[in-house]
Amino acid sequence: MYTFSNKLKMASIILMIVGILGIGYGFISSPSTVEEAKAMVAADAHHGGASHGEESHEAVATHHSETKEAGHHEDAHGAHAEADAHAEHDAHTLSKLQNRPWAAFFIAGFFFFMISVGALVFYAIQHVAQVGWSPVLFRVMEAISAYLFPGAIILYVFFVLTSAFHLNHLYIWMDPTIMAHDEILQLKSGYLNIPFFLIRAFVFLTGWALYRHFAVKNSYAQDEANDNTYYKKNFKLSVFFLLFFFVTESLMAWDWFMSLEPHWYSTLFAWYVFASMFVSAITVIAMLTMYLKSKGLLEYVNDSHLHDLAKFMFGLSIFWTYLWFGQFMLIWYANIPEEVGYFITRIEHYNFVFFGMLLFNFVFPFLVLMNSDFKRVNWFVMMAGVSILIGHYMDIFQIVMPSTVGELWSFGIPEVGSILFFLGLFIFVVFGALARTKSFVPKRNPFIEESKHFHY
Numbered sequence: 001m002y003t004f005s006n007k008l009k010m011a012s013i014i015l016m017i018v019g020i021l022g023i024g025y026g027f028i029s030s031p032s033t034v035e036e037a038k039a040m041v042a043a044d045a046h047h048g049g050a051s052h053g054e055e056s057h058e059a060v061a062t063h064h065s066e067t068k069e070a071g072h073h074e075d076a077h078g079a080h081a082e083a084d085a086h087a088e089h090d091a092h093t094l095s096k097l098q099n100r101p102w103a104a105f106f107i108a109g110f111f112f113f114m115i116s117v118g119a120l121v122f123y124a125i126q127h128v129a130q131v132g133w134s135p136v137l138f139r140v141m142e143a144i145s146a147y148l149f150p151g152a153i154i155l156y157v158f159f160v161l162t163s164a165f166h167l168n169h170l171y172i173w174m175d176p177t178i179m180a181h182d183e184i185l186q187l188k189s190g191y192l193n194i195p196f197f198l199i200r201a202f203v204f205l206t207g208w209a210l211y212r213h214f215a216v217k218n219s220y221a222q223d224e225a226n227d228n229t230y231y232k233k234n235f236k237l238s239v240f241f242l243l244f245f246f247v248t249e250s251l252m253a254w255d256w257f258m259s260l261e262p263h264w265y266s267t268l269f270a271w272y273v274f275a276s277m278f279v280s281a282i283t284v285i286a287m288l289t290m291y292l293k294s295k296g297l298l299e300y301v302n303d304s305h306l307h308d309l310a311k312f313m314f315g316l317s318i319f320w321t322y323l324w325f326g327q328f329m330l331i332w333y334a335n336i337p338e339e340v341g342y343f344i345t346r347i348e349h350y351n352f353v354f355f356g357m358l359l360f361n362f363v364f365p366f367l368v369l370m371n372s373d374f375k376r377v378n379w380f381v382m383m384a385g386v387s388i389l390i391g392h393y394m395d396i397f398q399i400v401m402p403s404t405v406g407e408l409w410s411f412g413i414p415e416v417g418s419i420l421f422f423l424g425l426f427i428f429v430v431f432g433a434l435a436r437t438k439s440f441v442p443k444r445n446p447f448i449e450e451s452k453h454f455h456y
Helices: 006-029 034-046 053-071 079-129 135-145 148-163 176-180 183-187 194-224 229-256 269-294 303-334 337-349 351-369 378-404 413-435 448-452
Strands: none
Touching: 006 079, 006 413, 034 079, 079 135, 079 148, 079 194, 079 229, 079 269, 079 378, 079 413, 135 194, 135 269, 135 303, 135 413, 135 448, 148 194, 176 183, 194 229, 229 269, 269 303, 269 378, 303 337, 303 351, 303 378, 337 351, 337 378, 351 378
């Protein structure tokens, strides 16, 4: 039985407290007036922008000229039109700077949430495929998926505050003024509207949470059963869950991320988000398995189990890279204005993040895990795992930040604070679930003996 040590528990609480302070600082330090926003941009440009101040300054000037040309071409010579252009640009700058703490919170919140959901999907796949190697890892998957409940609640409250109370400007289609002057958004209003957005989020978050509740309940009930009734229930339940998930995951990717830029679309996007979710989850399963094994638990887990997890990490890193390349190169080569603008922003203002994540998500894991023997070495797998998790945080970062903060982004206290808070919460929930686990071996699982003696 695992004991959630006081040191680890205290560390998770400290992480949450420090994280809350960082998140609070992000909101307090964000500008509340146009004058404050202009001063922040000017100061960033004056100091060279800790990361990209000059780019931000140029982008502001470019945006200003484009706004005057496109938005006021009928009255280009009027002083009022020029004043309106300045005011519109300044308001846009203010909204982007105000978006930053919200975006940082959303990125970190979704990153840890997607790990729990990905672990749940992997768990369901094991039941449907009736595999023999993985039952000794079921309790690890169940513990990681325990974060789904608090993670879902936090994200749903976030979306209620975003949509129903209009506390930020992350989703431009939620602004009635923009919607009234945008014919394309008006055509999409049957889908992109606030009540339907919240209803969809509630449906798929509730569906995922209910599956987790009943699947874990059946798993423990199977330990005390005299036949395979509960195992068969989980098989059927997992089949329907996977059908439900792959539909609702697409809706989630479109709603939460692609609608941040509602004029842009990609038919690969839902798969792209899923690949990031899936490889991150399996990475955490492998890392947590190694940690528990080092504590003398998971006695039946051996190098072959670790080898299989590392193979998934290796293969799914390549799969993610394939989707990244397929989405990027086809759009870039076709050079259709409605599509390519999405990547122009990321290449011009997020160059390091956009291309740098390839090193973390593909190059390093590929080189480390390519050798079959290395997949059985804990510290090799751990290094690859750290790289993958950093890379996929960068992936979510480059999906959200360019669409909400644009060229005025930076990485600082709000982003670090959000990571620390959700990391602390994730540790507290997952290790708390492990501490409540009476046995790490699903005793009556039909494939448990095969899993115990899994070698190749």
